[in-house]
Amino acid sequence: MDTSRDNEEQRNSTAAATATEAQATEQQKPEAKQEHKRYSGGAGKRRPHSHHEQRHGAHGKRAKADLDPNNPMLPHFVEYAKILTDRQDQRERLVKLSRDVTIASKRVIFLLQRYNGTNAETLIAQANEKLASIHATIRAIAKELDGTDPAMHHRAYSPGMQEYIEAITFMAYIKDGSLPSPEDIAALIFDGAGDDDPRMAIVSTDYILGIADLTGELMRLCINNATDNTIPFQICERMRDIYEGFLSISPKMRMKDFEKKMEVMGNSLRKVEKRTHT
Structure with a gap:
């Protein structure tokens, strides 16, 4: 009996403690x-x-802060923001013009790859028609750069110029086997332009990298005319001259992508030599 009474008191005490704890939790x-x-x-x-x-x-x-319109620094930052916006807009226009030059130059290259040793005059006439529009686009680039530092936006239009140099030197090779200089190319671009029209020089890095890409097109032309007894040997000789010229450039003067271009050029030359010695 005493044991049962003790157990009941213990259960009652536990229930009371639980109720008190629940009430405290509800209050919190x-x-x-x-x-x-x-x-x-x-x-x-x-x-x-x-x-x-x-x-x-x-x-x-970022939370937008309230600007004091009377702050003397505010007009300066507004001016700087306009300068940066105008510069970015100019860069976007140059990128678009460069893209147009790249696309049109590739079409000229594809056209000239149809050369078979007997159709040079026809292909060159068709290529000159396409080059007229390319020259107009490049003159638009020169106009866009007028009054600014060309080096500031060089990366925006460099790809198009490299592709154009590849196309124009490829056409010169097919025409008479020559390799035009940067001055010759600039004179061709601005031939017929007015005296007051803006002009621009051919950047040396664009010219060198464009000539490096030319060797790839010469290699393809060699493969396309593999059965000819003259064209592959002429191409091999020209590619050797270009490769030796590139090797003579001092490592200190080599620009970005130079080593990669040299590796591709060496591979192209080996393919041509393999064709001419088998």
């Missing part, structure tokens, strides 16, 4: 809600967990 819930609202700024918002969120917001966006 409103306080926790108020604490959450105080940190989060209201219902439905969460407290920033990092210094980055406090500055930039939960989605990574």
Whole structure:
């Protein structure tokens, strides 16, 4: 009997303690809600967990600060923003013009790859028609660069100039086996232009890298005329001259992509030599 009474008292004591704990928990819930609202700024918002969120917001966006219109530095930053915007717009126009030159120059190269030793005059006449529009586009690049430092935007129009130099030197080789200089190419581009029209020089790096790409087209021309008894040997001799000229360039003067171009040029030359010695 005493044991049963003790067990019952113990159960009653445990139930009372549980009820007291539950009541205390219910009393703490409103306080926790108020604490959450105080940190989060209201219902439905969460407290920033990092210094980055406090500055930039939960989605990574910088909070917009109120600018004092009377701040003496504000006009300067407005001016700088306009300069940077204009410069970026100019770069985008140059990139588009360069892309147009690249596409048109590739079409000239594809046309000239049909050379078979007997149709040079026909192909050159068709190529000159396409080159007229390319020259107009390059003159537009020169006009865009007028009054600015060309080196600032060189990377924007360099790919197009390299492709054009590859095309014009390829045509010169098919025409009479010559290799025009940068001055010759510039004179061809601005032939017929007015005295007051802006002009631009051929950048040496564009010329060198364009000549390096020319060897790839000469290799393809050799393969296309593999059964001819003259064309492959003439191409092999010209490619050797170009390769030796590139080897003579001092390592200190070699620009970006030079080594990669040299490797491709060497592979093309070996293919041509294999064709002419078998």
